[in-house]
Amino acid sequence: MTLDPKLVEILACPRDRGPLDYVEADEVLVNPRLNIAYKIEKGIPVLLSDEAVDWK
Numbered sequence: 001m002t003l004d005p006k007l008v009e010i011l012a013c014p015r016d017r018g019p020l021d022y023v024e025a026d027e028v029l030v031n032p033r034l035n036i037a038y039k040i041e042k043g044i045p046v047l048l049s050d051e052a053v054d055w056k
Contacts, residue, residue: 001027001043013038014049030055 020029028037037055
């Protein structure tokens with residue numbers, strides 16, 4: 001599933017309020033500054049700080 005590019009543009013990381021990168025193959029939104037990722041479940045980004053996972 002793909003996210004609307006306009007939506008990705010306005011989403012921000014809840015930890016540092018910076019922009020997120022969409023990685024469609026893994027269905028995650030990545031914050032490369034903090035090396036964390038947020039899952040996308042059923043097309044809905046889960047932008048909860050406690051739900052973030054480590055990202056390489």
